Amino acid sequence: MKIAIDGPAGAGKSTIAKRLAKELQFVYVDTGAMYRALAIDFLRRGLDVKDEERIVAAANEDTVTLSYVNEEQQVFLNGENVTAHLRTEEVGNMASASSAYAGVRAKLTASQKKLAEETDVVMDGRDIGTAVLPDAEVKIYLTASTRTRAERRYKELMEKNGTAPELSVIEKDIAERDDRDMHREAAPLTQAADAVLVDSSTLTIEEVVERIREIIKEKTGL
Numbered sequence: 571m572k573i574a575i576d577g578p579a580g581a582g583k584s585t586i587a588k589r590l591a592k593e594l595q596f597v598y599v600d601t602g603a604m605y606r607a608l609a610i611d612f613l614r615r616g617l618d619v620k621d622e623e624r625i626v627a628a629a630n631e632d633t634v635t636l637s638y639v640n641e642e643q644q645v646f647l648n649g650e651n652v653t654a655h656l657r658t659e660e661v662g663n664m665a666s667a668s669s670a671y672a673g674v675r676a677k678l679t680a681s682q683k684k685l686a687e688e689t690d691v692v693m694d695g696r697d698i699g700t701a702v703l704p705d706a707e708v709k710i711y712l713t714a715s716t717r718t719r720a721e722r723r724y725k726e727l728m729e730k731n732g733t734a735p736e737l738s739v740i741e742k743d744i745a746e747r748d749d750r751d752m753h754r755e756a757a758p759l760t761q762a763a764d765a766v767l768v769d770s771s772t773l774t775i776e777e778v779v780e781r782i783r784e785i786i787k788e789k790t791g792l
């Protein structure tokens with residue numbers, strides 16, 4: 571069984587996908603973390619984000635694998651656990667830019683398809699329903715307004731660091747990332763024709779999980 575959850579940054583995909591995976595006892599695969607792992611390598615090598623040839627060559631030398639500790643995904647870059655280093659602005663920006671290259675995508679898409687062949691998955695990302703698992707039994711396109719997503723990010727940063735950029739700055743950053751993810755040539759973020767749209771702007775996490783559980787039940791009986 572394959573459940574695909576796509577949508578823009580900050581829509582709540584990972585929180586929701588993790589909950590669903592736990593309830594269904596499926597494996598949760600956070601594909602954004604795999605792009606972030608490669609981004610760490612590109613940064614360490616000092617590669618210029620515009621240098622597609624060297625970035626793709628580096629991606630083809632790298633190995634990104636996943637394992638699970640207490641149901642938490644751990645990401646390994648060439649055997650090194652890089653999970654603790656994935657969530658910085660610098661890594662996020664490099665992941666966003668380098669994921670536009672078809673050669674980088676081909677590398678990770680292949681391993682994501684393989685993972686889904688081996689086990690039942692809830693997989694989240696940008697192109698899961700359209701490119702990675704076009705035959706997924708359930709496809710969800712989870713979104714929320716840019717303002718809502720900026721507010722969530724602001725709250726998260728305040729809780730974590732006690733400080734955060736102004737809301738308008740965060741909102742602009744989110745809009746720019748959406749633009750990059752939606753307008754790149756290779757597997758852009760878009761709602762698959764057979765995906766169900768869920769707008770989480772005015773819903774709590776529990777309400778979103780409940781709504782998606784209903785959709786899963788309708789489609790699969792699970």
Ligand code: DC
Nearest residue numbers: 601602603605665666669695696697
């Ligand atoms: O979901 P995230 O912010 O961790 O993802 C980081 C970047 O990786 C994001 O800007 C877009 C890219 N990405 C992608 O192109 N395809 C995916 N399936 C997942 C992430």
